[in-house]
Amino acid sequence: MLYEQELKTFVEGTTNFFEVAAQQPASIGSPYLMEGSPSVHEYTGVIKISGKREGVVYFTAPKAMLTVLLMKMQENDFSHETMRDLVGEVANTISGNARRDFGRDFVISVPSVLSGEKPQIPQKPGQRSFIIPINWRSHSAKLVVSLT
């Protein structure tokens, strides 16, 4: 179960990430319930949540968006490994920031990163997932929050 105020924590975390790390605000859409299997972009950073809540938080983005994001961060390495590092770091930062509201018993894992067309997202059957749409410059990405 995920409450509206809890989703707001992730919306605010995503907003803050782009404002500070990318120095350019993103347009964060209203969260909506995911139906069917997850659709992901080329790179996905996954954080497993344990402790008082269980589930996953993942950030999925296309390579083109990550490339521009790296440029805005003054990075000059645009390799596959750096793309993987970046999606993991975004997922880690937004999830870690959520502890401001959830507290330290909201335990986050180190990031695991999936890339490719059909990655398997670890998820319990029947667990509800909310998608937070992210539009930044001309690119679209998603933060997916799935918690019990």
Next chain:
Amino acid sequence: MSNGIINGSGKRSYKLMIVDDSNLMRRRIERSQQFEELELVGTAADGVEALELFKRTDPDVVTMDITMPHMDGIECIARLVAMKPAIRILVVSALADKATAVEAMERGANGFLNKPFTDRQLNEAIAELIR
């Protein structure tokens, strides 16, 4: 801060170690810090690597992530401080709850900077550490 060494121009210099499991973040901190008196002696991707690097390079100043594989930053801080009480440690972490910051400080950290951060915020936090 009194440790470090006096260099040829009479300024005190400090050896810096950067610890973060993200290579991207390690490069970011190295690139963004603007202190001539800091000499980077190495970077580590987790607490175990950091302890090994510490034994080889004896850093004075450390930036330390918390969520890392093998050994997290909280445990690594305690071990570093036990070996070198005068070491100065800035935690650079996404974990934004107060309890984590308090625990890190209780273990011996000297400052706490939340990710994401701007270059200015990083440099202000390091300045607090070495002044």
